[in-house]
Structure formats: structure tokens, C-alpha cells
Amino acid sequence: MDKPNTGPFTLSPLPYDEGALAPVISANTMSFHYGKHHKAYVDNLNRLAQNTRFGAMPLDEVVRESAKNPADRAIFNNAAQAWNHAFFWACLSPRGGQPSGDLKQALERDFGSVESFREQFAKEGAAQFGSGWVWLVGDGGKLKIEKTANAETPMAHGRRCLLTIDVWEHAYYLDYQNRRPDFLKAVSEKLLNWDFAVQNYQRAG
Numbered sequence: 001m002d003k004p005n006t007g008p009f010t011l012s013p014l015p016y017d018e019g020a021l022a023p024v025i026s027a028n029t030m031s032f033h034y035g036k037h038h039k040a041y042v043d044n045l046n047r048l049a050q051n052t053r054f055g056a057m058p059l060d061e062v063v064r065e066s067a068k069n070p071a072d073r074a075i076f077n078n079a080a081q082a083w084n085h086a087f088f089w090a091c092l093s094p095r096g097g098q099p100s101g102d103l104k105q106a107l108e109r110d111f112g113s114v115e116s117f118r119e120q121f122a123k124e125g126a127a128q129f130g131s132g133w134v135w136l137v138g139d140g141g142k143l144k145i146e147k148t149a150n151a152e153t154p155m156a157h158g159r160r161c162l163l164t165i166d167v168w169e170h171a172y173y174l175d176y177q178n179r180r181p182d183f184l185k186a187v188s189e190k191l192l193n194w195d196f197a198v199q200n201y202q203r204a205g
């Protein structure tokens with residue numbers, strides 16, 4: 001396997017065109033969210049990590065290492081947001097789809113049904129107070145829904161991330177204004193990339 005990329009960190013290309021997720025997420029939202037917000041996290045991280053030990057680490061290691069020390073909070077915030085956004089783009093697909101195989105069975109075991117999972121996922125995302133994320137994670141053999149605030153991410157704390165939705169206002173305000181629940185419902189029902197979730201579920205560790 002190739003050595004993971006270390007800094008300077010790059011803004012990875014979107015896996016689809018900016019307009020591909022419309023009408024659920026408009027090209028206008030994607031243009032700002034990816035081209036301005038996500039890019040700013042990567043640029044800030046490069047500025048902060050330059051000439052530090054973090055500059056020689058792959059991005060996921062920067063997130064895990066900087067999470068350990070409150071003095072590294074600015075690095076953590078930007079590294080985690082860079083990681084979270086790249087992960088989020090991969091969690092979305094214009095084709096949407098359905099979970100399959102072992103993941104489908106685990107969703108039925110832990111949430112009752114796939115439909116019930118979608119509803120609970122959207123509900124938890126709406127309940128996150130202020131900026132943050134809602135996640136589907138694997139934790140000790142069980143699937144769980146987790147909410148995090150601001151840049152916080154389950155991957156920094158040993159949970160395996162399967163899916164996420166960004167619930168910062170910048171993720172939905174241009175298209176949905178204050179209607180975060182409508183954004184979450186539409187994304188949960190139409191855009192979740194279940195092939196990506198299955199890959200994350202099957203990955204060892």
C-alpha cells in the first residue's frame with residue numbers, strides 16, 4: 001500500500017458535479033459549501049500545521065493526535081472539519097440507494113428497519129443543538145446514531161464512521177433556510193450512499 005498522503009493537505013475533488021445532488025442540495029449550496037467552507041478548513045490546516053509535527057502526518061492521524069491535547073484545538077478543529085467534509089461528500093450520491101447484506105441486517109437488528117433508521121437519523125440530526133454532525137457509527141459490534149458538536153468527530157475516539165450528514169447551517173440554509181428537519185429528511189431518503197456505508201462497515205478495525 002502507498003504511504004498515506006501527509007501535508008500539505010489538499011482539497012480532494014468532489015465525487016460528482018456540484019449540480020448532481022439537486023434539487024435536494026443545490027449547485028449554489030455545493031459551490032459555497034465545498035468551494036468556500038471546506039476549502040477554508042484545508043487552507044487553515046495547512047497554515048497551522050506548517051513546521052509542526054502535524055505537517056508530517058496523514059490527515060486522519062492529525063485528527064486523532066490533535067484531539068488529545070486542548071492546546072492543539074485550532075489544528076483539531078480544522079483537521080477534523082477537513083476530514084468530516086471529505087467523508088460527508090462520499091456519503092452522498094445522486095443515485096441514493098438501499099443498504100444491502102450484513103449492514104442491512106445490522107440496521108434491522110439495531111433500529112428495527114431501514115426506514116426506522118432513516119427516521120431516527122433525521123430526527124437526531126434535527127435535535128443537535130447548534131452546529132455539528134449526525135453520524136451512523138459502529139461501536140463494539142452495534143450500530144449507533146451519534147451527534148457531535150462543531151468539528152467533533154467519532155473517528156477521533158475509536159468509533160467506525162459509516163455515514164454522516166452535516167447539520168451546520170451552511171449545509172442547508174441557502175436551500176431550506178431554517179428548515180433543518182426538511183433537509184435531513186430529504187438527504188436521508190434520497191442521497192445516502194449505501195455502497196459507501198457498506199464498504200465502511202466491511203472494513204476491518
Ligand code: MN
Pocket residue numbers: 033037085166168170171
Ligand atoms: Mn459543512
